[in-house]
Amino acid sequence: MSEHDLIDDLRAPRNAQQAVTIGGRHLTIEEVVSIATQRAPVSLNADAGWRARIERGADFLRRHLAAGKTVYGVNTGYGDACVVDVPMELVEALPLQLTRYHGCGMGAYLDDAQTLAVIAARLNSLAYGFSGVRLVLLERLADLINHRVLPRVPSEGSVGASGDLTPLSYVAAALVGERDVMFGGALRDASDVWSALGVTPLRLAPKEGLALMNGTAVMTGLACLAFARARHLTRLAARLTALSTVALDGRAAHFDATIFAVKPHAGQAEAAAWIRADLAGRDDTPGHRLQDRYSIRCAPHVIGVASDALSWMRRDIENELNSANDNPLIDPDSERVLHGGNFYGGHIAFAMDALKTAVANLADLMDRQLALIVDDKFNNGLPRNLTGATHARAPINHGFKAVQISASAWTAEALKHTMPASVFSRSTEAHNQDKVSMGTIAARDCLRVLELTEQVAAAHTLAAVQAMQLRLRLDPETPVPAPLRAFASTVAAVSPFVDEDRALERDLRALTARIAACALVDPNEGAAS
Incomplete structure (x- = not known):
């Protein structure tokens, strides 16, 4: 990778x-x-x-x-x-x-x-x-x-x-x-x-x-776009977990390969490998806790669910994409007219209902990690709300306090949208269409969950980079592996260090747009370990 x-x-x-x-x-x-x-x-x-x-x-x-x-x-x-x-x-x-x-x-x-x-x-x-x-x-x-x-x-x-x-x-x-x-x-x-x-x-x-x-x-076209964005978010969630580990002075040992070899979910192991690579070279001496909190320690287990689900979702989405799904079918070889129901979108509906749940769990994971790094009761010595203000200005600066509140709101809305659409079949059209898939509604819901989760990811990205910079201010010898330094540098070019409170909407919108757009430009980026 x-x-x-x-x-x-x-x-x-x-x-x-x-x-x-x-x-x-x-x-x-x-x-x-x-x-x-x-x-x-x-x-x-x-x-x-x-x-x-x-x-x-x-x-x-x-x-x-x-x-x-x-x-x-x-x-x-x-x-x-x-x-x-x-x-x-x-x-x-x-x-x-x-x-x-x-x-x-x-x-x-x-x-x-x-x-x-x-x-x-x-x-x-x-x-x-x-x-x-x-x-x-x-x-x-x-x-x-x-x-x-x-x-x-x-x-x-x-x-x-x-x-x-x-x-x-x-x-x-x-x-x-x-x-x-x-x-x-x-x-x-x-x-x-x-x-x-x-x-x-x-x-x-x-x-x-x-x-x-x-x-x-x-529904199928929308599912293709949703798939690409979701896969990108799994990789980004792993990167942010590594960045949060450094910011919190946490332990790299939680991502040891043996842990994931003995519970062999492929996606879980893949997520752990991404985090392990991002933390390569970091000293594994226990920091403030023997075990980091679940949102850090168990991050591969959360991300891995989405990663593994994407494998069967690819199968079903591409089967639907590469199918004759209208009615009636006209077979030019046997010269038959076949009246059937290939227009039924059940596979896409189920995939999108499942994907929005997996993605919303990523939002929840990132929201929990964000809550840890902004809170001086849990962030192992970082300033309250990650404010970068000097001592004299610290009393009136609140850093990422409102960003964390907003991220929590976006997460809650994402979670609310996870109710499955496919179970809400309605009998329509004089009871001819009496069992329907609701696949397009499920796909639209999934895109909304993705949009909200990308906003959470943008908020977490800005906060995690700020936290890493604050950790280096506290201890310039803090080991920060090269991939994380390079990533933080790129993010900082979009949103500079917050030393004095400023409106962050523009930064958040710009980063959210880039997260969404790049996932769609090349869904292979970050996908291979």
């Missing part, structure tokens, strides 16, 4: 990466994050066999309809209205109707990165070749990404089964030249943007409206 792992986490986003190939291959979480945050373009697979298979699906569906067969959502109504036959002369008009009546989303709009992640997830699912769509539809989705034509997608309105219908209707609407999009930093009418690009808005073929909307792309 490089000592620069966490220093790199504070740097600005890097430039765009090479194009990500879509179709005929496994797409990774990291590639979705690259598309969403690094402005990596996408390119459809040039393989002639893959392209022919996509077109075979659309061709089979046309022939199937011409033979008088019934296909849900193509020549029937939607949902509970599947018993309503649609006359052939209206079949072409049906997809557009679907996109229009679902234009009822509410809440905050997805940001640019979230929107790009959603489009990438939908494109990859349709590229699986079981959705009966034309190649031109995939090309237009790629155009949305590559030209940054970003539909304004409201975040609220999906129950996460029958797909993310309402939010994805805004993606479909953008393709046909309806509703607003963000383009070139301005809100524009979609049809005007296509005209400026010299592209005719898409006319949806039968099933293409349903194929665009009847899937798990919103």
Whole structure:
């Protein structure tokens, strides 16, 4: 593990990466994050066999309809209205109707990165070749990404089964030249943007409206971003544990490899190894206590839960990402129409419910460590509230007192959001959608928990660096391993030592933004030991 792992986490986003190939291959979480945050373009697979298979699906569906067969959502109504036959002369008009009546989303709009992640997830699912769509539809989705034509997608309105219908209707609407999009930093009418690009808005073929909307792309795209940010936070929590150990004049022995070898949870051992590396060379002579308090001594055990959980979450998120998750499925090889329920987002819902709990526990851990280092009853000789004021000014300075209060508030809110969304299924749409996943709500909750936890991490980072500097003021011979000195130096460039009380909001906002952005820029940073 490089000592620069966490220093790199504070740097600005890097430039765009090479194009990500879509179709005929496994797409990774990291590639979705690259598309969403690094402005990596996408390119459809040039393989002639893959392209022919996509077109075979659309061709089979046309022939199937011409033979008088019934296909849900193509020549029937939607949902509970599947018993309503649609006359052939209206079949072409049906997809557009679907996109229009679902234009009822509410809440905050997805940001640019979230929107790009959603489009990438939908494109990859349709590229699986079981959705009966034309190649031109995939090309237009790629155009949305590559030209940054970003539909304004409201975040609220999906129950996460029958797909993310309402939010994805805004993606479909953008393709046909309806509703607003963000383009070139301005809100524009979609049809005007296509005209400026010299592209005719898409006319949806039968099933293409349903194929665009009847899937798990919103929850899955958001889950990819959440995964990357959560993994970053596990590494940062370990770094802050090491920094707090130095600040508190604590013991490195708590992270001895043997302790974790005899309780062999891989993530726990990984977290301990990170902390051990950060403390390398530190004298292990007992300080003020034989055993440090739990938030220090047991930090690998807390961080390890999140780290281990991420392994199975990757499996489930990438399975969902690389799946055909609409209905009905069109099998171009056996020429069958398969009516099923792959739009159900249960795996993402459960992963996001679990992830928000694991991340909130990181917030709680960091909040407890912060409480120790600011409190002169527990911080082993550091000034009250980590004030850096001189003796004459000390009575009126309060250092990090309010920062600790705010961090506690953010932690409490994060913990409040851990109630699982997936257990709150509601019967909807005339009891046709009578058991739903709530996956998109779970993903949105998880992102909110991440946001709050990143704020706690920023507060803890500033306080821990201040505490380390104060420890060195008390004893200039205090051993501070090189990785921690380098990290503290980088943080100090963002927020200088607090010698006299000042408003720290700007420092906290800047550091929080960097923590979140760098986790998304390259989720591999700090991940390898």
